[in-house]
Amino acid sequence: MHEPASKATPRVTLRINRHAVTVPVGTSVAAALAMTDRFVSRADLSGRPRGPLCGMGVCFECRATIDGVPEVLMCLTPCREDQEVVTDA
């Protein structure tokens, strides 16, 4: 699933719902979510999946718990080494 990147690009490994994802430095968490098998950030009130929409910190569809802080917007958060991302979906 991962994009091949040049050897020169430094990479970081984070965990999204306990799955390790390795991405180039500068990748946002929302973009990294697309490297997991589900591009899903939350479930709506009837349990249907939702994914990122606006990419700009406006719609709040991509909110997740990141390193224990709830309601963080994945689209405004850069990936960091050992980051722990938990979606509610």
Add this chain to the structure above:
Amino acid sequence: MREACDLVVVGAGPGGLAAACRAAEVGLDVLVLDAQPEPGGQVWRGEARKGANRLARRWFTRFAASGARFRPGARVVAAPEPGVLLVEEGASSFAVRYSRAVLATGARERFLPFPGWTLPGVLGVSGLQVLVKDGLPIRGKRVVLAGTGPLLLAAAATIHAHGGEVLYMAEQASAASHWGFALQLWRHPARLLQGAWMSAALIRVPTSTDAWVIAAEGEGRVESVRLSVRGREEQLRCDYLGAAYGLVPNLEVARLLGCETSAGAVVVNERLETRVPKVHAVGELLGIGGVDQALVTGELAGLVAAEHPIPVELERAWHRVRAFAAQLARHDAPRAELRRLATPDTLLCRCEDVPMSALEGCQNLREARLYARLGMGACQGRTCGTAAQTLFGWPGEDVRPPCLPARIGSLRIPSDVSSTHTRES
């Protein structure tokens, strides 16, 4: 925690950067706040790292040398009294006491509901573009874009450059309006827009005017889209759909401060002062006008805030970019058909899952909020409120604090900020 400054700039896109540079360069103590981790706003997102855009690079260099202070990841949540902003930054918060303010909060995409728009894989046009810039793997993915104006082309160019396959680009504007506007572009100094237009033409994406998305379909994520193309229906299988119709200004902070708005833009005088004393507005807040308008108005507001004379070239440049903004607004105005795509069970409010049918009998945003919970969720109506204004012609509403979901602790005014002007070194 507290901060004090002569000038607070809210937003570090081109408008905010230009204002901060001009004011800091003549000696003001300037503090710039932005929700993103880096300066650049949406239009220069990621450029602080990549440095590919020359104009952006020049402004970042100037900003770094200006002496202005920058607080990334900082979101304004309340304005409890004139001259004070409450700001949330990660898990902490602080208050800012300022003498003057420049609001440069930019714009967001206008989303209009259609069946299937809540499926994962359906994003905004620029929304998908920024995710691709931020590293979303798009190589070999099939993408359909539906929207309007130069942003549609810019998105197609970015997706193509990253190896994505743009299957189709649906422009909602009529052929006459679209090509008339394209020709007008050459009269304006909108260099970036022209660049986007060129690159989209070069990548030979199948495209049509008078075209829009009717519905997105799929199990658990978007798998295909149905388009209306000049009155015919077409179906395309795809991995991503970008669908949004132009931009609308982010008016929340301006409204929070009590600035008057009219026709979806902040009302300012020729010195870019809003109706609230010592508060200026620049860039997209004045009506969508792109990078050039942001830079010109940002520079103007920065100089006015510093009580410096305005060079006559800047005044002239502002009049030029205003003419461009007016043309863009005419081109990007959503056509009537786009207001009729949602069915009774299509959700309008994505946060509170409010379907179109729940709004029957509502006459304005306030009634829709009270009776149907429209706009009562996490995004506070940023998405559905804008859509409802376009669908039903309802006027925008006043903003009450907090203007973003905030922790209770962030809404407390530190006692040392409220009474006297103390400066923290």
